[in-house]
Amino acid sequence: MTKARWVHPATAGGPAPLSVHQELGLFYAYEAELLDEWRLDEWLGLVDEGFTYLVPVPLVTDQHPQVGYDPAALFMDETKDSISENWAARLTDDNIAVSWADRPAVRTRRFTSALRVRSMERPDTYLARLNVRVEMVRQGAQPGNMTGERFDIVRRVGESFIIMSRFVVLLDAIVDAPRPRTIV
């Protein structure tokens, strides 16, 4: 059971230029707007056709230092297609009336910080690490949240970027957010 099937991406590359940090910072701010407003169809335009969204199972072990997750199990395993077909499709006019958990929608705000961008071997490709906290309010209840660190592989395309993959290491040992099915 300890087979390491999924581990966060790493690179030996050095820090990317300041300009890339600044551009990616704006990119992530815009991305947060799309996610917070549940504009998933537009958000899907920011990710590659082969995009994968992986979140391993949080785990506290007796090892030091802590990795914080079990590389043998996932909590989320999605692709661009599955998010399009099973997440975004729930929000269409045809389906929203029976998408019980999406009406009323959970209100969210994403807070990102500590963006660190490193160059990868492939040209114009970067490993972007950043901390993310998603505050959520379900209906009239008290807010909850999910907190984690993103490991994104991003590639420059023209004046912007495209997200090739996202791997999120959750800080939450117990996921108690009102909407665990979330793009962190």
Next chain:
Amino acid sequence: MALIDTDGGFRVSRRVYFDPQVHRRELDAIFKRSWFFVGHVSEIADAGDYVTRPLGVDPVIVNRDRDGRVHVMLNACSHRGVKLCRAERGHTKAHRCSYHGWAYGLDGACRAVTYEKEVYGPDLDKSRFNLPSARVETLHGLIFATWDHHGPALAESLGDMTYYFDALFGKFDNGFEVMGSPVRTRIAANWKSETENLSGDGYHTMITHETALRFGLFPSPEDVAGYGDPTGPKFPGRTVQCGNGHTIRIQHLPISTDPPGFLGYPEELWPEIQSNLKPGQVDIMARTSVTHGSVFPNLSFLENFKTATDGPGSMCRYTRLTLKVPLDEATSEIWWWHLVPVDASEKWKERSQRAYLRTNGPGGMFELDDNENFLGMAEANRGPVGLDQFYDYVAGSHHPDAHGLEWPGHVQDADRSEHTLRGFLAEWSRRMELTAVAEPAGSAPSPLPGR
């Protein structure tokens, strides 16, 4: 006012779910005495491996000793009660307390007391300080434990459920293994809400999960027509009260297959499924659409066949265990395990995990919408007026009993029913030492007596 009223129906007071006094009584009457699932043997494969879990609601260490035996003991030092294992998973030769250094063997025996002679003199009997240990039994790799050292054995407690457990977990030559560590989630809902649902509520499916139906995640007759002879548009289902509060719902695809077809599992494993099971058990597991149920009080199992989870035309099966641990009357912690056949390929295991995660996983579409119901029940019924209301559980009480089957227990020939919910609640009532409840008039005799 009776908490469960079967006079002319089957009504359950909402206090059963949301009255703090009822919850406190549950902790003593149910969560100190039952057999509880605590993990799978594949989680602690080697001597010294441990995981930390709830047993009932108390924290325990589950570990394997040098002789291969599994022990379950309170995760609290016998001296001052400090938590011994602070990780969720690890490996150790002994459990040592961070406060005064007392140490315990993998069997829970107190092995060392720091500065023993100086602090306690020459005659300390350390065995007085062994960790409180639970009674442990395993069944098909599932580890169960109980604080009750004098109650019925696991097999006796499971009763007729053993037959169904053999079908679910005993069908592969080399059994199941966990797909990594369990996920832990917390929800503002009573522990019984989801447990009842998973006990066999086939009534809610097409309403709560309508989007999944629209997206093709439920197999259609057309999806499976090529695997057997179509039997019609209806997915036949049955529900079973196994006694002692254990229940199962079994729904089949609308096809007949010869030889038996275990759709969703790797085809190279089909022959061993058939050879490991009795004919009646083959009848359960072949052409299964979904089967789920509960082991009283708080373990639920689900084996599901889903389509389109990996794109159009895909199909796969997954097995899930969930444990609902009450934190208070309206907050529950849920533990989620995904099990896969040991002998399946790595590729199949990953496909099964995707199918599970996208549907019945902790972030899956089905759970998303189910949770709305469980949350809503807790939000709407905790005021003084709400607490005085009742839930009605009479659905399906007129359904006919199934005949001519090998299956044990009280089997009904329909699954849009609250048959299994009544079975769960009848045992809950008995364990809470309330007046024994009966099935609604017109139904078969209650399976409760004769335990």
